[in-house]
Amino acid sequence: MGNTVAVVGGGYGGAALARLLDADFDVLLVDPKDAFVHTVAALRGLVDEEWSQRIYFGFDGLLRRGRHVRDRAVVVDERGVTTAGGTRLDADYVVLATGSSYPYPAKPETDDSAAARERHAETRSALAAAERVLILGAGPVGLELAGEITERWPERQVVLVDPADDVLAGRYLPELRSALREQLVSRGVEFVLGSALASEPPVPSGVHAPFTVHTLAGTRVQADLWFRCYGVSPLSGMLGGALAAARRPDGHVEVDAYLRVAGLPNVFAIGDVTAVPEPKRSKAAAEHASVVADNIAALAGGRPPARTYRPGGEGVLVPLGSTGGASQVPGPEGPLVLGPADTVRYKGGDLLVARYAELFGSAEPVAG
Structure with a gap:
């Protein structure tokens, strides 16, 4: 397999995974926002003007080798991503890190x-x-x-x-x-x-x-x-091809112990979008990212994935x-x-x- 990883979503899990893979892979981080939103602090940003300036971080400093593709994924399949702007991004590995929606003010309603x-x-x-x-x-x-x-x-x-x-x-x-x-x-x-x-x-x-x-x-x-x-509502409506079968009626995506989607060897999911039975927290998303980074590295090295994820309490x-x-x-x-x-x-x-x-x-x- 090649060396390109499409990470769909630049939230807590997606950003952490992109950073972990950046030194060794060609990472395409697909997210329509102009900046990472630190939603953990969003409610304090709502009541405090100074805090509202502290919860957005530009993607420019996240990656050195990879790049942020500022566009919305409209179709994600086992071979890559098609964006709202009509761009097709082929990838050897695909990771769903699309997260979830939540009413304002806990999450912003705009990508700007x-x-x-x-x-x-x-x-x-x-x-x-x-x-x-x-x-x-x-x-x-x-x-x-x-x-x-x-x-x-x-x-x-x-x-x-x-x-x-x-x-x-x-x-x-x-x-x-x-x-x-x-x-x-x-x-x-x-x-x-x-x-x-x-x-x-x-x-x-x-x-x-x-x-x-x-x-x-x-x-x-x-x-x-x-x-x-x-x-809260998981964001998975863009799944196509073989991935669509992994989407549950509630919108969450089924994954195995290695956080692979629907048994597909090159597709993973992390964070809120997964059907992992645990609270949907930023800490869990970051832990998912660590597991998937190791498993993608194993696959790229010709080895089967070996690291499993155990749901938190x-x-x-x-x-x-x-x-x-x-x-x-x-x-x-x-x-x-x-x-x-x-x-x-x-x-x-x-x-x-x-x-x-x-x-x-x-x-x-x-x-x-």
Whole structure:
């Protein structure tokens, strides 16, 4: 086989893999964005103008041998990629790192970093003017957004609505849920749990305008700004040829223990798009990248892939602003719950910005 690797998607997994392969392969990193988006810090960028300048990193510093193809993949098959611009990129190895979509503000709605910053600024102004903010979804994103808003504007009233009976659905320890809920209650956050809204607010998300909604249980909620913090969707609609058979009805892509797609020897998938049964986190995507880099190197050397991936457990880090939060991490005798200080130490302080600045070969993000 030859030496060309098409990596489709420049998010956490795709960027890490492209960097790992860059010295020895001709890497084509296909992504329509003008910069890598450090979505881990996106919610702080929403509330803080200075932070909004720190979450975008240009692809120029990532690769020395390979290149960033700024275009959208519309067909990906076992032989390469066809882009929206009509370019055909043939490859010896193909890696799906397309990730997932998620409602704004957790992920930007545009591929242009300047436009994304402008949208953040508009939303920041709406938050500054709002009195009551409704957040739909009490998972990690909804909780983190509530934490950022209440740290930046302590007087702001925040209401979290979720059909689940408690925050943070999933296989997490009750102590973790209690710690997060109690910290937010101490900041004045109101929880309306156990019933979904009867209908969405009558104004667009992120737009400052007063409205009233009701839950199916009859609870009345008034606010003048709202955000949706649920609805992750894997991006796999571009799969063609033999790859299409690996796409599950929910959009995730089936992979084997070597992270190969549908048993095809030269096609892999990493990150959120995979059907690997684990939380979809940036850390997992980077670990996938390491496994696939080794397996592609083995194939290129005439050897079978030897490195397998073992799914991670139900770990999560949930900062609540720069000083609060709680986490669940693996321990020697089972999962452990960490409090605010440890959460800030692991993630909450700089939200891993320094790590990605180093990956992209720059101490500074792309210019605004």
